[in-house]
Amino acid sequence: MSPVPPVPALFTVTTILVILFTDVAPASCWRPWHHSEPNSSDLLYGASKKYEGSSEFVRLRYHMGPVLTENITIHPIWYGTWERSQKKIIREFINSISAVDSKQPSVSGWWKTVQLYTDQTGANISRTVRLGMEKNDRFYSHGKALTRLSIQYVIKSAVTASFKPLPTNPKSGLYLLLTAADVYVQDFCGQVCGFHYFTFPSIVGYTLPYAWVGNSAKQCPGVCAYPFAVPPYMPGLKPLKSPNGDVGVDGMISVIGHEVAELATNPLVNAWYAGPDPSFPVEIADLCEGIYGTGGGGSYTGQMIEDHDGATYNMNGIRRKYLVQWVWNHLVSYCTGPNALDQ
């Protein structure tokens, strides 16, 4: 749901890991949060984890709630000022999830790991994810500082608007609130880059799974658009070139992927998650935060791909390239992605 920040492992340690365990991505999630301090236990995990052994360590369980097995429709709500070019990058990512003809490694290959999850009846997560009707909230209907609660009112406005309201479909609709770079959302940058939950019938009239993802370009690109920006307190680290020329939006893509994967497998926060506490569930993307390729773990992103123009990515969409974190595969008990070197 919201990533828990551990600690940078030493680059040397992770380099060794790459060599030793090339097919195993350890389950240590990482973003360069300002408050993440070196923690020796983390270094220890880093050094010792052959994380396929993490089936004992990571207890991802199914808690009998629904998952999204019907064709999924994502409804973006564009909050604040968005450029056409920015919307295009995000729309094409969503459209790439079920695309059949993308070059490998592909976004649709990435979704295959999500499809491995099932509900009580054995039905898998839907293969089909569509871009649905969208809503513009151009004039910041609820101001430039949103709370978790006021987000529900933004969604309410979108589904109850007198002009072209978004359709309400609790079984297969996902409502994706995307906030422009000048909007602050509760806990943004300090603790989260995005989160997901469901709306309350008492507020919105329906129980709708939703996610929020913010454009961090002005507020904390070094955290939420990492590795396309690096935080000032990590001197010597160079930002990587982003694949679509927009650091904030290219950084959002992985967070959107994270939230959509978790919404599909845990839409009402009572299906697939690890950890004893349902109020702080650790979900399939939390377990792989910061891992984009083979060998990833700690502060090492894993093996990515460098484009001929020097941009870094790890999967192909319909027309564009994207960098998207891997997700947890409960069949093998490690993080997997379409660009794994052993595939």
Ligand SMILES: *[C@@H]1O[C@H](CO)[C@@H](O)[C@H](O)[C@H]1NC(C)=O
């Ligand atoms: C490191 O983190 C782990 C888990 O978050 C915690 O249990 C442990 O006490 C921490 N160790 C130090 C030295 O801070």
Ligand SMILES: *[C@@H]1O[C@H](CO)[C@@H](O)[C@H](O)[C@H]1NC(C)=O
């Ligand atoms: C779900 O999507 C598939 C693939 O696009 C399509 O063939 C099928 O008719 C859809 N089912 C429903 C119920 O819309």
Ligand SMILES: *[C@@H]1O[C@H](CO)[C@@H](O)[C@H](O)[C@H]1NC(C)=O
């Ligand atoms: C459905 O889930 C099962 C159990 O994880 C898996 O073995 C199977 O390959 C999945 N099917 C698809 C189409 O992903």
